[in-house]
Amino acid sequence: MSLLVETIKVKDGRLFNIDYHSSRFNKSRKYLFNTGPAVDLQNKIIIPAYAREGLFKCRIEYDDHIRKVDFLPYEIKRIRTLRLVEAGNLEYSYKYINRSGIDSLLEQKNGCDDILIIKDGRITDTSYSNIIVRGTDDTWYTPSSYLLRGTKREYLLDRGLIKEKDITPAGLKRFRELRLINSMLDIDDTSSIPVRTICF
Numbered sequence: 507m508s509l510l511v512e513t514i515k516v517k518d519g520r521l522f523n524i525d526y527h528s529s530r531f532n533k534s535r536k537y538l539f540n541t542g543p544a545v546d547l548q549n550k551i552i553i554p555a556y557a558r559e560g561l562f563k564c565r566i567e568y569d570d571h572i573r574k575v576d577f578l579p580y581e582i583k584r585i586r587t588l589r590l591v592e593a594g595n596l597e598y599s600y601k602y603i604n605r606s607g608i609d610s611l612l613e614q615k616n617g618c619d620d621i622l623i624i625k626d627g628r629i630t631d632t633s634y635s636n637i638i639v640r641g642t643d644d645t646w647y648t649p650s651s652y653l654l655r656g657t658k659r660e661y662l663l664d665r666g667l668i669k670e671k672d673i674t675p676a677g678l679k680r681f682r683e684l685r686l687i688n689s690m691l692d693i694d695d696t697s698s699i700p701v702r703t704i705c706f
Contacts, residue, residue: 508604509573510534512547512566515690516577519558523689524548526657531568534600539570551575563690567603580690584697588632588684589618589705590675593625598653608633618705622684625651629673635688638668639681639701646693647671647681658687667693675706 512531515522528547535541550572551564557577567574591614596607608623612633615621622637623630628651631637636656638646648659650670662668673681683698 507538507569508602509567509569510538510601511603512568512601513689514547514551514564514566515580516553516557516562516564518560519553521548521551521553521564523657523661524551526660527689530601530655530657531566535568535570538600541570553577582691582695583619585619585632585686585699586697587618587703587705588620588622588699589615590624591615591621593623593630593653596623596625596653599655601654616705622704623653624675625653627674629675629678631656632686635686635691637684638662638687638693639673639678639684641681645669646685647673648687649673656687657689658691662687662693678704 512527514524514527524547531547532544554577561580563578563580565576565578566572591611598608611621611623620632622632629649630651631653636648636652636659638648640646646668648668648670650672678701681701683700685693685698686696687693
């Protein structure tokens, strides 16, 4: 079985959303490896001196135990264009290091910056993020169908900043704009992608 990974935002020496990462880390270990007591990642991560200023990605590789921790400088990718692709039988409910299924779908992006994945007739995620879309009522929605239950998605839902909604490819056209969210990306960290520019 592939190792799993947690990716945690570190900015100026501060760990973000650590409770959500600890929760997913422990749920994954419990379900896949039947591990014992829960682990608080806050107590397991020591931020090195070089990662205490600026934006870094803390990458934890694990199975039943933590196997590796890295701190990598992070730059936000600029995504301007998305192409809809069908997921087929792809499953990615756990954050595995092995992303071969997603990588094979990326081969269909045909000149776009990234893909927007459809599964069972519903909009889900891009290759590396959950999404949110804004309607004419200015409310942000996230698809109730998703491949991976992202930590930033859960954080925003818990605080009422976004709402879940069932979204089909045809229904996507009723929204004005789309943004990407993940552990490293807040709502305002990426440029708005007008829905009309998505390649269907």
